[in-house]
Amino acid sequence: MQKIIEASNLRVSFGKTQVLKNVSMTLHKDKITAIIGPSGCGKSTFLRCLNRMNDMYDNFKLEGAISFKGDNVYAKETDVIEMRRRIGMVFQKPNPFPSSIYENVAFGLRIQNINDKKILDEVVERSLKKAALWDEVKDRLGNSALRLSGGQQQRLCIARTIAVESEVILFDEPCSALDPTSTRKIEDLILELKKHYTIIIVTHNMHQAKRISDFTGFFHLGELVEFGETKKIFEDAKEKLTRDYVRGDFG
Amino acid sequence: MKKSFLKKLSRNEMNDRIFSVVGLLATLLGVGVFLVLLADVAMDGLKRLNWSFLTSFPSRNPFDAGILSAWVGTVWLMAVTGAIAIPLGIMAGIYLEEYGKRNKLAGFIEVNIANLAGIPSIIYGLLGLGLFVRFLDLGRSVLAGGATLALLILPIIILATREALRAVPVSLREASFALGATKWQTLKYQILPAAFPGILTGIILAMSRAIGESAPLIMIGALAYIAFLPQQLSDPFTALPIQIFNWVSRPQHEFAVNAAAGILVLLFITLMMNGLAIWLRYRFEKKVRW
Ligand SMILES: Nc1ncnc2c1ncn2[C@@H]1O[C@H](COP(=O)(O)OP(=O)(O)O)[C@@H](O)[C@H]1O
Ligand SMILES: [Mg+2]
Numbered sequence: 001m002q003k004i005i006e007a008s009n010l011r012v013s014f015g016k017t018q019v020l021k022n023v024s025m026t027l028h029k030d031k032i033t034a035i036i037g038p039s040g041c042g043k044s045t046f047l048r049c050l051n052r053m054n055d056m057y058d059n060f061k062l063e064g065a066i067s068f069k070g071d072n073v074y075a076k077e078t079d080v081i082e083m084r085r086r087i088g089m090v091f092q093k094p095n096p097f098p099s100s101i102y103e104n105v106a107f108g109l110r111i112q113n114i115n116d117k118k119i120l121d122e123v124v125e126r127s128l129k130k131a132a133l134w135d136e137v138k139d140r141l142g143n144s145a146l147r148l149s150g151g152q153q154q155r156l157c158i159a160r161t162i163a164v165e166s167e168v169i170l171f172d173e174p175c176s177a178l179d180p181t182s183t184r185k186i187e188d189l190i191l192e193l194k195k196h197y198t199i200i201i202v203t204h205n206m207h208q209a210k211r212i213s214d215f216t217g218f219f220h221l222g223e224l225v226e227f228g229e230t231k232k233i234f235e236d237a238k239e240k241l242t243r244d245y246v247r248g249d250f251g
Numbered sequence: 252m253k254k255s256f257l258k259k260l261s262r263n264e265m266n267d268r269i270f271s272v273v274g275l276l277a278t279l280l281g282v283g284v285f286l287v288l289l290a291d292v293a294m295d296g297l298k299r300l301n302w303s304f305l306t307s308f309p310s311r312n313p314f315d316a317g318i319l320s321a322w323v324g325t326v327w328l329m330a331v332t333g334a335i336a337i338p339l340g341i342m343a344g345i346y347l348e349e350y351g352k353r354n355k356l357a358g359f360i361e362v363n364i365a366n367l368a369g370i371p372s373i374i375y376g377l378l379g380l381g382l383f384v385r386f387l388d389l390g391r392s393v394l395a396g397g398a399t400l401a402l403l404i405l406p407i408i409i410l411a412t413r414e415a416l417r418a419v420p421v422s423l424r425e426a427s428f429a430l431g432a433t434k435w436q437t438l439k440y441q442i443l444p445a446a447f448p449g450i451l452t453g454i455i456l457a458m459s460r461a462i463g464e465s466a467p468l469i470m471i472g473a474l475a476y477i478a479f480l481p482q483q484l485s486d487p488f489t490a491l492p493i494q495i496f497n498w499v500s501r502p503q504h505e506f507a508v509n510a511a512a513g514i515l516v517l518l519f520i521t522l523m524m525n526g527l528a529i530w531l532r533y534r535f536e537k538k539v540r541w
Contacts, residue, residue: 053428058353085431095422097441108430111440157426164430 004029004168004198005050005087009064012045014057019045021222022064027168027215032190032199034209034230037219038250043202044092046219047170050200051087052080068168085112087168088161093177094153096145096160101128101137104145104156108164123163131159132189151182155189162193169193171201175208187212206246210234218242289518296511304512308478309494313505318513320477321494324393325462325520327481328490331397332461336404337454343405344412344450349438368406375403376470384471391472394484399467404457411453415446448535452528459524463517465492491517 005027012020019042027033035043045054052073054060066073073083085108097104105124114120124141128134133155137148145156154174161169171190175183183205190199191212203209209216210230217227218241226233226242237243244250307317347364351357379399389395419442427437468490475497477489491513498510 051429053425056424056428081431081433084429089425089429091422091425091429093422095420095426097423097426098445107427107432107440111430111432111436160426160430 001031002029003027005066005068005200007046007049007064007066010046010049010066011063012042012049012054013061015059019222020049023219023222023224024064025217025224025227027198027200029198030194030196031214032194032201032212033215033217034213035200035202035217035219036204036206036209036245037225038245039204041219042222043219044172047089047172047200047202050168050170051084051089053084053089055080085164086166087170088164088166089170089172090154090157090161090174092173094150094157096148096153096156098144098146100142101145101148101156102141105159105163108160112164127159127163128156130162130193131155132185132192133159149182151178151185154178154182154186158186158189158193162197166197168198168200171199171203173202173204176204183208206234206248218245220245292511292514292518295508296513296515299508299512300515304509305516309476309489313503313509316498316506316509318491318494318516320480321489321491321513322516323480324477324488324493325490327393327488328397328400328468329458329462331393331484332400332404333454333458335398335401336408336457336461339401340405340408340454340457341412341450344409344416345438345443347409348413348416349434349442364406364409368410371466372403372464373466373470375399376467378402379467379471390485391474391487392485393481393488395471396468396473396488396490399471400461400464403464403467404461407457407460408454411457412446412450415449415453416442418449419445448531452532455524455528455531459521459528462524463492463521465490465496468493469496491520 003026006025007027008024010020010023011018023042023046035046037043048054049062050066050068050073054062062074068083068087072078097107099107102120102124105127106120109115109120109123125134125138128137133152136152137143137156145153148156158169175186178186187208190201193199201209201213213230215228216230216233218225218233218237218239220241226237226239228237233242234246237246304317305322306319307315308319309321310316347357347360351360376399379395379402383389383395383398384391387395389398423441423445424437427441432440473493474487474489475493477487481488495510495513495517498506498513501507
């Protein structure tokens with residue numbers, strides 16, 4: 001097992017509020033890591049630290065370190081743009097661009113000045129296939145992405161990330177706005193993607209975490225209470241807090 | 252217990268009803284006054300509204316007088332005003348919203364721009380007179396007039412731009428950043444296109460404000476009697492509101508009729524611009540939904 005991302009002693013605050021307290025976690029290549037915990041415990045914040053999405057906020061402050069394949073993510077000389085391309089992200093609410101299905105997938109390439117139609121066609125098709133969306137949209141690539149269903153939109157967002165050849169995909173509760181059928185499809189897709197991508201998924205759904213993840217981290221009040229193999233966390237956790245949470249006693 | 256609950260509900264309902272009646276009356280009053288005014292002006296002015304009215308220069312004889320130099324002057328003014336205020340306003344709006352640091356200075360600028368939008372237009376006329384006509388020695392030219400009106404509507408465009416940018420959902424920004432887009436790429440390809448209808452609406456409303464302004468133009472000394480058309484930016488000019496103002500202040504009734512006809516033309520242009528703004532907003536709102 002190869003480690004790909006390593007967070008050590010992360011302390012994160014927004015203005016005066018401290019959100020993460022001394023979090024350390026090692027993420028393994030081509031595995032699925034689930035992050036669980038009650039609302040507001042810092043799951044999204046942790047996830048967004050990994051590809052520096054929190055940089056958007058003026059009052060964001062981080063101490064500690066995150067390394068991606070041995071490089072310090074928060075070093076001054078880090079190319080944030082390149083790093084975000086390699087660590088993609090899929091959000092809670094599907095957020096396709098208000099353009100065509102085709103352009104949604106092509107956007108990540110266009111901003112790298114790749115505009116050759118042949119290359120774009122190829123990448124769009126390959127990415128949509130990998131995201132299990134191709135058959136549903138291949139006849140209407142020019143249609144607005146906003147007209148797709150929620151589940152399709154979410155798979156489009158996954159395709160968009162795959163198109164720029166990310167190595168890691170961060171999922172922040174990707175199914176919380178979807179119906180059970182669409183949820184199942186996304187879960188199957190994530191399991192399939194695991195072959196080539198490292199996946200970190202924040203989820204509220206215990207069954208989902210149990211079903212698809214290899215590792216699970218349990219957050220509570222900004223601390224990583226416990227981290228380990230999913231089976232262990234769900235069946236034989238060391239901490240009482242973890243046992244209570246996965247049993248559904250609170251949260 | 253149950254009884255008092257019911258009582259309270261019906262009281263709220265009562266308030267609801269009273270409010271909706273008062274609101275309706277207020278609306279009707281506003282619309283009604285406007286319609287009466289419009290009818291009054293139309294009754295006077297419609298009969299004077301013909302081709303030669305639009306293509307004649309002003310004259311001492313009210314039946315020969317037309318608004319050619321006035322509407323051409325207004326077109327010139329709007330072109331100059333737009334050319335200055337639109338790019339400056341949009342750029343300032345983008346800077347303040349997207350790049351400006353959130354600090355005390357930014358807060359100070361923000362409050363001031365909001366205040367500037369509320370300053371009486373005659374003050375801008377004074378500023379234009381001092382700054383453009385005298386200090387920069389532009390004279391009573393189209394350029395001075397356009398620049399003065401540009402100052403007047405600059406805060407409106409800045410505010411509209413910022414509001415339109417702010418209305419773009421954060422999720423769109425995040426989507427773009429997460430794919431490795433730079434801030435500028437995100438702005439250019441996603442945020443600005445999404446904000447465009449809002450910005451455009453703001454621009455049109457600002458321009459339709461500028462087109463009806465007379466006080467600042469009178470202040471900088473725009474002439475009413477111009478028997479030629481401006482050929483360049485340094486030429487003197489007149490404009491529709493100035494011409495109307497001039498005719499209204501003449502004693503002869505025939506000039507009042509001319510003024511009414513001029514008002515109809517100005518109203519028509521303003522309503523068309525507002526209509527365009529509403530149509531654009533409606534169209535884009537339908538097209539883009541998040
Ligand atoms: N940009 C921000 N500014 C201020 N506080 C924030 C910001 N983002 C998150 N927080 C706070 O950090 C805490 C953790 O939020 P989050 O990571 O979104 O929790 P979770 O995803 O586990 O529900 C919350 O209390 C939230 O209010
Ligand atoms: Mg969250």
